[in-house]
Amino acid sequence: MEPEHVLQGAIDQMTEHLDEIAALVIARSAERIPAYHRLPTSVLEGDLVANAKDLIGLFLRSIKEGRTPSEEELQQPVAWGAERARDGLPLDAVLRIYPIGVREAWAYAAEHALPPQDPEIVAFVDHLLALLGSVQPLVAAAYLREQQELAWEKREGRQNLVARLLEGLPADRLAARVGTRLADQYAVVAYRLPDLQRGATATVRAIQSALDEQPEVMWTFDHDLGILLVPDASQVPDVLGRVDTAAGAGTTRLAAAAIAAIAADIPRARREAVDLLQLAERLNRPAGLFWLPDLAIEYQLSQPGPARDYLAGLIAPLAGHPHLVDALRAFVATGYNRAEAAEALTIHRNTLNYRLGRIHTITGHDPTHPTAAGTLAAALIAHDLSPSLQ
Template sequence: MDPAIELLPRAGEIAAAMIARCAAEITAYRLLPATVLEGDLVANATAVLELFLTTVAEDRRPTEDELALPIAWGAERARDGLPLEAVLKIYPLAAEVAWEQAAPIGDPVALGTRMLAFLGEVMPRVAEAYLREREDLDWEQREDRQNLAASLLADRPARRRELADRYDVVVFHLPVLPASSGNRASTDVFRAIRSDLDGQPGVLVTVKGDGGVLLVPATVPAGAVAARVDRVCGRHCVAAAARAETHADIPAAHAEAVEVLALAEDLRRPARLYRLADLAVEYQLARPGPAREALAAVLAPLEDHPHLIDALRAFVTSGYNRGEAATALNIHRNTLTYRLGRIQLITGFDATRPADARHLAATVTAYDTAHRNA
């Protein structure tokens, strides 16, 4: 007697036994709702088993149309949240149950050979459909998070249970990439950053203008998240953060962070995460007004000698350390000393004297920010 023909009327019974076996041996299936486990999965397993037995009885391969449903069900399991391992493991377990049912009927070897061929056709296609659906779901979730971040930044309503009460708004610019990287290099880096931060609970990522914006829940250290961005980029980024105590404060916090980031870049500060408190004095000096103009005017006589302004800026940025400043400028320490002497001769301020050094530091801030806004 042909085992396939004998088993066809019992397809529903065997399918139920298949699913019960899978639920007993695969933890992920026990977590599914009973309506899915006892309803959809049994119905799906019945249909696949009937397809297999029919093709065996008719001595043919399944058609593309016939395989469409099993493949689509593989995609559904992705939406159910089942891991791919569990989705694929059900097939050999189900085949084992079918084999046990066929064994008493007659010689099951031919049926087993056809079963292996059937699994060889179905399982790779199911895996492909699952992975494609998983990728689409990940994309949808990423897009949803990006749109959510954009809504909060624009002060549009964003009702989501998982939103944090308070956020640090972190803005950053990518480090300059080598010219050989190609036109899509920045896009690829932003994608890598978004992918890396997708695993950070509550962190929202979007791109605004020429930089990235992160909304980091206040319970998560913003510095640690910024460090993850650095690791993805392979070097440190200049970044700035501002706290938003409510969702309505997010646009203002973003504006503050953008301004602090621009100030840090204008002052050529080392690449790291800054807050307003880190640059409070410089922030005040950067405000337009008579005081800033007076400070910036101190360096006006040096405009024909940009290497002197660079030397002063490096000396201030290094914390008045001649060795570090000379290294940063790629010049000898004695050359730096000579240039500082020239600055004193032209401006009347000695960068090596504490009082004059503080004044010159203020002039550098005023000069750089005034020229940025010119």
């Protein structure tokens, strides 16, 4: 029989017995790889057997068609490897299953599908595959360990570098030692981490991994605050987007930033960013990124002094009339638009006009007059920022 006919016949016979071969591969893997003992029987006899069947089938089809599998065809087998990582299997265990699969497929072909072979040749091929199955996972695991150690050393060095920069200490020599080129200036960003009561470690690691993909960005954590040093201020939204994605859908992120024109200015910029973040939180601002120009008036009014006390005092007489305070808030929030404010409060416009008139009577400032309206808007902010009035 012609060699191509022999091969074709072997492929056809193995294709007919794919279920048997796949089950044998997984059974042998479970016997020889201790880590697979941790997997549920439903996974071993279900998902893994199905995966093995598909992969061996792909291998046989590619031989029959005289080609190698395409990248698109290999996407699913690669995804299966990632699933094993989520199952908690170490890399060497994941890699060992492939040589075992090849050995079992070869053993089946030699015994059932191919013409009788020289026993020494069969044993030789089996030993080659066994060697590959032993060496490959060990080398990969050793390489991964070394890579992880190097990555940890670099990350630790960068964390020390960030700490020195935030403290205003000289950092040029340390930056050179960890292979980091310091930028001429940085946007210092402060953001609040999501609630980490559940899955805290996984969430923090996900954020770390996402930020590690941008080596020019330096980062650290300070309790429930994240601090970023971003060389290009225009990239801050993109970096925060990565943080949002890593933290998981549904998280609400509020952030604030300030520019440090030189390295020595980083501590001041950090204080400003943290102050802005806390200010935005106290004022219940929506999620987003805030710079000083976004909160300049609020920032100034947050500083204690007689002016803030005076402004906060203007709202004090309304303390017993929460519906009037709500009316003033809605009027200011809608840009002094009576129709929109009334709609936001779900009241008639005439009712709003009456309440605005009451505010004028009680405070002595007419919220419908441009100058007085600005004063009352500032007074609301001062009231919200005065601890004694909370």
